[in-house]
Amino acid sequence: MFAVFDTLRKPLRLLILPFVAFALAACEPGLMTNTGSSKGPKVDTSKPIPVALLVPRGGSASDNLLAQELENAARLAIRDLAGVQIDLRVYGTGGSAALAATAASQAVNEGAQIIVGPLYGEAANAAGNAVAAQGVNVLSFSNNASIAGGNVFVMGQGFDDTSSRLVRFAKATGKDKILVLHSNDVAGQLGRNAIMNAIAQNGATSAGAVDYSLSQESVIAAVPRVKAAVEANGANAIFLTTSSASALPLFAQLLPEAGVLTTSTQYIGLTRWDIPAQTLALPGVQGGWFAMPDPSATAAFSQRYSAAYGKTPGPIAGLAFDGIAAVGALARSGKSNALSTANLTQGAGFRGANGVFRLKTDGTTEHGLAIATVRNNSVVIIDPAPQGFGGAGF
Template identity: 45%
Template sequence: MVSGFAKLRNPLRIIGALLLTLVLTACQIGGGPVGLGTGPRVSGQTVEVAMLLPMSGGGGDAVLSRSLENAARLAAADVAGSATINITVYDTAGNASTAASRAQEAVSNGADVIVGPLRSDAAAAVGVAVANSNVAVLSFSNNTEIAGGNVLVLGYTFANTANRIVGYAARQGRSSIVLVHANNLAGEVARDAVRTAAARNGARIAATIPYEFSQVGVVNVVPQVTAAANAGANAVLLTSDSAGALPLFAQLLPENGLNTSAVQMMGLTRWDIPPATLEFSGLQGGWFTMPDTNAAANFNGRYAASYGGAPHALGGLGYDAIQAVAQTAGNGRLGASDFASAGQFNGAGGAFRFLNDGTNQRALSVAQIVNQQVSVIDPAPRRLGGAGF
């Protein structure tokens, strides 16, 4: 048994690279806004878009904001033949109250739709601030707790990812799952998403193992995870990401008796960001989801050609927002319910659509780590079937 993280084999180079990755922490639960579903008529085919971004925010907010704006302008150029999209950026400074004030200012200036803000607390505040205007808010958050009324979420949600990975696993016979999650808000949201996905897809949660979000907390549950997996389960699903507990589980579980050749490792987050994650021996053969690789490669190439560098990992959400605005505007209205009824959009990461509850469904690929490389084993569908979930 490993007694502490000091005994990890040379983790500093890989973990150091992981911590350089900018992560959007969108699970800041706030009260849901209220609002009506149908928005104002759009004048002709010209749409005034107010884009709320933390341009002067701390950390990596400015870098991400610039990538989101660039991607939005790339989409506006793409749809120029069918709609004229005028984008005005409003700086929220990463503050929820400032975001609410800027949203009211934008509506007063004639905005037809609001794109952003970045995080869920700001998006919830904006939704309340402009509820009486019937202007839809396309938030970049992935926090489904704020969805509804006039607020939609564009981010990749746990519910969508869980349904894809658990559904695929069940079809492959990996339907007895040990679920491992942090004992915090984000972990509990992820846990609930996996449980719902399991019920929907005929899988069984053999054990649910929470852990305190700390180094000691991870070390303490490793024997429990191994024991549960060896007791008859055939899959382990880790909800943590590369900037959290994932690297530690990836090393400690095999070292403490988990046979990852017999038990399928699965993840609820991107295991290819940053690429150093692919080097962990405990993740070899593991499954995770990612956007449509063909669509993403096309977007990344066009972004680099236009702006001279790669977009932020979340930058494509800016492109998706404008694609959705352009298609919905063609129907003459831009209320939240109009986005949900507009059908499928083709975004930077493939097909997606809004659901009636303000959340989204995205077409995702299932990928496997093979020899420290990403191999797509079940490509993303080109079209989303049924009525969503």
């Protein structure tokens, strides 16, 4: 049996997504009123554009490391902006919502015309509220969709984005009767809701849902319930919300042993099944699907970052690169309203560290994701990431 047994005996905090796991925070959406498409300060693109970068510097040691990686990536992006000058101003938030609000207000008072960051959901929510009245947009690194909207954008890859990409692919390949297997904590319920919404929006069929508590006993008890639901509802796919740090290793072993075979039932993961790498050796994930950023773009960014700073970037560093890339692309237009909500949400999107992405009018971000499978303990891309989006843009 996999070593996850000892972990599952204890209460677990299931993180939203391993690639931006720490971006989720328990907070209520702010009361944003800045929803007009014209919102955003006027800018003079012939001069350096003041951009505030809010990072969790001044917090824990891990926060300080994240802060440095985010700043490094932002400065790397600035090097690419031919014809555009960015006056980058870095503010530490200490990972605190209160300090993030103070930093955002200070940044705007000192002339910042857009804010890139902060990281955590509560901090992003607070920063957005602090500068909403001035019409300044916030491109946060969070993936917490509950804080998105108004002048706050969440740039992290979230459940809705991932679910939609995977369900579209499943529907197109005939795996359209989908059973959702989810934990009954907040993260599992959010994942379930995102998958169910994606099923409805993409014309697939729901084969129900099976939940479980975050304990070894509950996971084991869920297995016969999953098998019964697959047989009763004719499911040809199971969409799991769990990660390799939680119940995935146990389900990957027990479900096939119980007769829910991967040859007839497609396993789909809401999280990355290649992190950590040893997950790829689990028998139950062989042939499974998951979504990931464009591997070629990610590799190219990692190589450039490593060449510049002598180390490999962490999984969220690319979000700071993306924020600066978007600002630069818009500023290149020469328009005084370059940083308005309407321009930030232009349909063609932008090209960033992990491939193409576009900011949506609801404050979330759509990423150009690839569909991967696991074959012989290795990752194989079976549907490449798109290289662009439809719609007008720059």
